[in-house]
Amino acid sequence: MIKCTECGSSQEEGLLFCSECGGFLLVETGKITAVLPFSEFANRPPPPPLAKDTLAPAAVAPKIALVVPSSRRRFKLTVQDEVQIGRASSELVPEVDLSDDDGAEKGVSRLHAKIHAVQEGLVLIDLNSTNGTLLNNYRLPPHEPYPLQSGDEIRFGDLLVHIFLSDSGSGTN
Template sequence: MVTCVEGHISAATDYCDVCGTPMSARPVSTPVAEPTAVVPAPTAAKECPACGAPVVGRFCEDCGHDSALPAPPSGPSASTVQWTAVIDADRAYYDRVQAREGPDADTVAFPSYFPQRRITLQGEEFLIGKHSRSQGVTPVIDLSVPPADAGVSRVHAVVRIVGDGLELTDVGSTNGTSLNASDDLLPPNVATPLRSGDRVHVGAWTTITFVLS
């Protein structure tokens, strides 16, 4: 007794008694398909939460928003406008402080170099001051970045978004806060409305201009 290539038991040795397959036939091998290489799909672009531009990596190429940071607020309660704080060393303001012999005027020098800084305001309330780990002070508008203005208090003033506008409140700073080249200091703990383009003067030479961006 022999077994044909199909697996049948046959008494005949030339052809299978069951299926008739020649006993000399060899099983036909079935070609095995080569595995197909898996090509990763390209990373889909997502929308920048700050400006809406398409973003593939971490940083938006249009506005520079870091996707690792919290997204700007959205929804019915969020402001419909975007504010930017522009920080400058203001020589004209410094000269006025010197002329009126403001606090520490004779000991604070005007910086020889101060690159303009721009801070996009995200949220509803922003502290102006100087960072202090020991005191737990983490201002959004941090004026401790060198060269730091010695006349700015750790907790100097607070800016709040109210509707489509801003309000500024000096929270009892040592040297006070003024607006738009005025020498009159704002009363502490009293909210003052701000418009786009208003200049806030703090310390001995720092001016912060708030603009719609």
């Protein structure tokens, strides 16, 4: 049995809150907090990027759809060489302009990232953005190519986007 430090009532060990007054029972100092499962996930380094020598240009221009769940907008694109992602300004208008998706408020840089078509498929490259790019919850280092798969989750700053690759033989998106 343990004593509640708030009201002094006896409580069974292992309880978090006092059954009499609702006071928090775990006030001992020096105890180490348990690590929750998957808590290290956000701090893990991403898998290794593709080697620069595997980045030969693609023979066929892949078709993609970018979906922004918060605004329900879709961008259907053909990636001839690369597609720039960011927010429009007077000097620059990227192919994927996330201004209307609260891009500025959610930390999207004017020139945030690009999707590049290579023989291996598509790669995502962060362009040293202010608030970073996450691919499936991995923070990407700037200027490194990471392979994309259909259904991947990308965060440009705090703006969530899903990417879907079209099957080139079906002609549907």
